[in-house]
Amino acid sequence: LRTDGFAAQNKNNIPRLKLSYKEMLESNNLETFEGLSNSSSYHTFLLDEEKGRLLVGAKDHIFSFNLVNISKEYTQIPWLAAPNRRDECKWAGKDLSRECSNFIKVLQPFNHTHVYACGTGAFHPVCTYLEVGRKPEDGIFRLGHHVENGRGKSPYDPRLSTASMLIDGELYAGTSADFMGRDFAIFRTLGRHHPIRTEQHDSRWLNDPRFVGVHQISESDNPEDDKIYLFFREHAMDGEYAGKATYARIGQLCKNDLGGHRSLVNKWTTFLKARLVCSVPGSNGIDTHFDELQDVFLMSTKDPKSPLVYAVFTTSSNIFKGSAVCMYSMADIRRVFLGPYAHRDGPNYQWVPFQGRVPYPRPGTCPSKTFGGFDTTKDLPDEVVTFARAHPAMFNPIYPINNRPIMVKSDVDYQFTQIVVDKVEAEDGLYDVMFIGTDIGTILKVVSIPRGSWHDLEEVLLEEMTVFREPTAITAMELSTKQQQLYLGSDMGVSQMPLHRCEVYGKACAECCLA
Amino acid sequence: LRTDGFAAQNKNNIPRLKLSYKEMLESNNLETFEGLSNSSSYHTFLLDEEKGRLLVGAKDHIFSFNLVNISKEYTQIPWLAAPNRRDECKWAGKDLSRECSNFIKVLQPFNHTHVYACGTGAFHPVCTYLEVGRKPEDGIFRLGHHVENGRGKSPYDPRLSTASMLIDGELYAGTSADFMGRDFAIFRTLGRHHPIRTEQHDSRWLNDPRFVGVHQISESDNPEDDKIYLFFREHAMDGEYAGKATYARIGQLCKNDLGGHRSLVNKWTTFLKARLVCSVPGSNGIDTHFDELQDVFLMSTKDPKSPLVYAVFTTSSNIFKGSAVCMYSMADIRRVFLGPYAHRDGPNYQWVPFQGRVPYPRPGTCPSKTFGGFDTTKDLPDEVVTFARAHPAMFNPIYPINNRPIMVKSDVDYQFTQIVVDKVEAEDGLYDVMFIGTDIGTILKVVSIPRGSWHDLEEVLLEEMTVFREPTAITAMELSTKQQQLYLGSDMGVSQMPLHRCEVYGKACAECCLA
Numbered sequence A, B: 001l002r003t004d005g006f007a008a009q010n011k012n013n014i015p016r017l018k019l020s021y022k023e024m025l026e027s028n029n030l031e032t033f034e035g036l037s038n039s040s041s042y043h044t045f046l047l048d049e050e051k052g053r054l055l056v057g058a059k060d061h062i063f064s065f066n067l068v069n070i071s072k073e074y075t076q077i078p079w080l081a082a083p084n085r086r087d088e089c090k091w092a093g094k095d096l097s098r099e100c101s102n103f104i105k106v107l108q109p110f111n112h113t114h115v116y117a118c119g120t121g122a123f124h125p126v127c128t129y130l131e132v133g134r135k136p137e138d139g140i141f142r143l144g145h146h147v148e149n150g151r152g153k154s155p156y157d158p159r160l161s162t163a164s165m166l167i168d169g170e171l172y173a174g175t176s177a178d179f180m181g182r183d184f185a186i187f188r189t190l191g192r193h194h195p196i197r198t199e200q201h202d203s204r205w206l207n208d209p210r211f212v213g214v215h216q217i218s219e220s221d222n223p224e225d226d227k228i229y230l231f232f233r234e235h236a237m238d239g240e241y242a243g244k245a246t247y248a249r250i251g252q253l254c255k256n257d258l259g260g261h262r263s264l265v266n267k268w269t270t271f272l273k274a275r276l277v278c279s280v281p282g283s284n285g286i287d288t289h290f291d292e293l294q295d296v297f298l299m300s301t302k303d304p305k306s307p308l309v310y311a312v313f314t315t316s317s318n319i320f321k322g323s324a325v326c327m328y329s330m331a332d333i334r335r336v337f338l339g340p341y342a343h344r345d346g347p348n349y350q351w352v353p354f355q356g357r358v359p360y361p362r363p364g365t366c367p368s369k370t371f372g373g374f375d376t377t378k379d380l381p382d383e384v385v386t387f388a389r390a391h392p393a394m395f396n397p398i399y400p401i402n403n404r405p406i407m408v409k410s411d412v413d414y415q416f417t418q419i420v421v422d423k424v425e426a427e428d429g430l431y432d433v434m435f436i437g438t439d440i441g442t443i444l445k446v447v448s449i450p451r452g453s454w455h456d457l458e459e460v461l462l463e464e465m466t467v468f469r470e471p472t473a474i475t476a477m478e479l480s481t482k483q484q485q486l487y488l489g490s491d492m493g494v495s496q497m498p499l500h501r502c503e504v505y506g507k508a509c510a511e512c513c514l515a
Helices: A006-011 A021-026 A083-091 A330-337 A382-390 B006-011 B021-026 B083-091 B330-337 B382-390
Strands: A017-019 A031-033 A044-048 A053-057 A061-066 A074-078 A104-109 A114-119 A126-131 A142-149 A163-167 A170-176 A184-189 A210-217 A227-235 A246-254 A272-276 A292-299 A308-314 A323-329 A407-409 A416-426 A429-438 A442-451 A453-466 A476-480 A485-489 A494-498 B017-019 B031-033 B044-048 B053-057 B061-066 B074-078 B104-109 B114-119 B126-131 B142-149 B163-167 B170-176 B184-189 B210-217 B227-235 B246-254 B272-276 B292-299 B308-314 B323-329 B407-409 B416-426 B429-438 B442-451 B453-466 B476-480 B485-489 B494-498
Touching: A021 A453, A044 A104, A044 A476, A044 A485, A053 A104, A053 A114, A061 A104, A104 A163, A104 A170, A163 A210, A163 A227, A170 A210, A170 A227, A210 A292, A227 A292, A246 A292, A246 A308, A272 A330, A308 A416, A308 A429, A323 A330, A323 A416, A416 A476, A429 A476, B021 B453, B044 B104, B044 B476, B044 B485, B053 B104, B053 B114, B061 B104, B104 B163, B104 B170, B163 B210, B163 B227, B170 B210, B170 B227, B210 B292, B227 B292, B246 B292, B246 B308, B272 B330, B308 B416, B308 B429, B323 B330, B323 B416, B416 B476, B429 B476
Parallel strands: A017 A453, A292 A416, B017 B453, B292 B416
Antiparallel strands: A031 A494, A044 A053, A053 A061, A061 A074, A104 A114, A114 A126, A126 A142, A163 A170, A170 A184, A210 A227, A227 A246, A246 A272, A292 A308, A308 A323, A323 A407, A416 A429, A429 A442, A442 A453, A476 A485, A485 A494, B031 B494, B044 B053, B053 B061, B061 B074, B104 B114, B114 B126, B126 B142, B163 B170, B170 B184, B210 B227, B227 B246, B246 B272, B292 B308, B308 B323, B323 B407, B416 B429, B429 B442, B442 B453, B476 B485, B485 B494
């Protein structure tokens, strides 16, 4: 990997290759689906590499694209809100075309033949099963007849979103669960257990959150210890900040949490959250914070229990616009969840690390043979549940690897919205290549090059490509390793581009694809 | 005053007139004193309009310039640190040329014939009396032989500064009073009373402050109520902010404060401080703060008890550079000092408005026939002094007029450092014209034009002028109304420019000087 002279370029934020929308099309580096006139909001992606399809949830439609070329072959299913729901939505004072439609918010694989799909249903969330067949050649793509209540799965308001994941027949979803958009919660629905959620009306648990991702990460080789991690941003807790501020958070749950017995009944008993800090240290000791978490990507490592967490942040200020990428290790995340709980004695107190006796088993621990001698959260001692209820937040924040962002952009008129990361083999080893989506319809391709050591990374901006005809925020991004393609969603449509464009660098360079 | 089309220009930050250093010289709009080879740091200004002189304190020298033309006629007095002090300074590990000199930090009018002058004296502050004669034609300009200790008047370290004011034979000074630069305080020295200062080793009173200005403002027609106001920035108090932050402050003192009798002996008993907020409201409810107070200018109004406070701020971030000008009314400032005191019950508590019984007379009130029945602060009841000692800060901050800055600059590679304001009569009334100094040796001339009402001001950037040969921070600024000239100091030298440059706008415009 040749890095000579890149540092200077990078300082000036000049990419080695900059391709306009027209140049992308002309060089065969872009395939596009420019949307239907009666649809929009191509925001919900489900990549199925086995069947070679990309499912996209949009306004009133679900699409199935061929991963090889999205513009060549696709099918679509209209899924409209029921007429009576549209009428009710309109009567409630909502905008008929912009709000009273069925915006698809959830597309999660249910089993080998079905996908679970949910939409806003004109401010009346609905879900159903989408049949996709067992094999690609089956060509099956149809909606089920049975429609069920989508509360706690899709938001009511199309401007809100759901971060969801369906595992073992159970749907984990961070979303808004009421018409007014006030009751935000993390739900587990479907499956054989009673639905379970976060404590309601307690701003210590969740404070007007916006969810950006859900992931399952194992803690040990025993599946009983499996945890679900949620990434979101929310208002700082009362007393955590003087004035209003947004903080980025990671929340954890045990997959086998069944709620409490006397207290926290059908509520999570293992929910904990911690602040994710992404800040640049200041020479004066005052850090510049990026708190508006926008997206998260988990990059696998040799240890499946310890993926690397890539996260994209923007600033909260509307005067200073900037974006940053921070990287977190699971070791640091787990250390904070095993550290002191945030505690305060009352409204006029500050949040301090809890110094008292923590009840046993330590709240946040999963019922398992590995760590404790109890079988289910329903068996937890009352004092554990009471403590958990009052201490959902950890005192220590999680700092990024190297204590600073791996990338900061502050001198441009756009902000980051999405990230995916690819592992690329170069002559001298494996490199992480980031694809970053922006709010003006461009993709940045960036590589981190260790400058001597892992603790001193240098970002090199390789390419900047425009992938939508008009400036529009990139709201969905999926990477197919098998196809070596990137798929991008926005309000306007869906675009597809190859991960690498070796040919445009000229013949000599085409051989070393990353160089 | 013609404003057509200025709004659009202003949005793009394009001044109507931009003059380079060369253009300023060639158009006779700039007179310069380019400094002595054995001096620097022309930072301490004393304008004497009556005698037509500008005194400038610099490294090892005091200068006296002719206000008509600083480059034509000036005299200088060398004032070096004593050789033994220079040796001690060097032995203490300081840099001989950059630190072990006598940097003049205080030049205050003592009486009609003398100016009180203080310097760092090679990390050993010294003061003396400078004889300037009774009348301009006397031509007297000489240092006194008697040198006294300058502790509590000039800082030890030349990088630190003093904000000072000499009134009725007493010197009020906010400065650093020890070799290590740790003991910052507000002092009153000279005069017939025992020196008095702020409480030591109490970060609630002052927390690593940097003083930028001192002003006397009367509260009533009774001189007993006269107050001294200090402007500074400092670290937020413990518990006021999670993490490190700078806050801008205004502090108040009674001129007739003589300290306490049993407690706070030879310490201020009437010291109170409040936060000055200068922030832009965000659409998301999150404000963008400008906290690094740089300079303050008091603009007189019809009511001498209520000058307008113009203040220049920059950001604390080293990623996002921006500057703002905020304007405060004395009514708002006094209301906050009459409001609740900031209180907390202990280290783990939050700061809250004090709800209990405030002792009488209310701490911060001056001993006077107007407001209370006590003659001197030495007669204050013990409980008043005890309360004052523990409650130096007000709970409510002071917000700027209209709750937002009158000017913000965030898209430029420079920051504001200094401000002076001139009142200019145009055809349709009086306008405030701001002259803002920057850290790259330029002056911005800006006028606030009411857009319909006083509550909707529009800033128009009239001129941008380079007044130093090389980019250097403007660190001192004085405006002579009589001469209609502006005087500017920096590390490099002193510059002078006329307030208005009507001729360069062309003949037609020359008549309406402000237009």
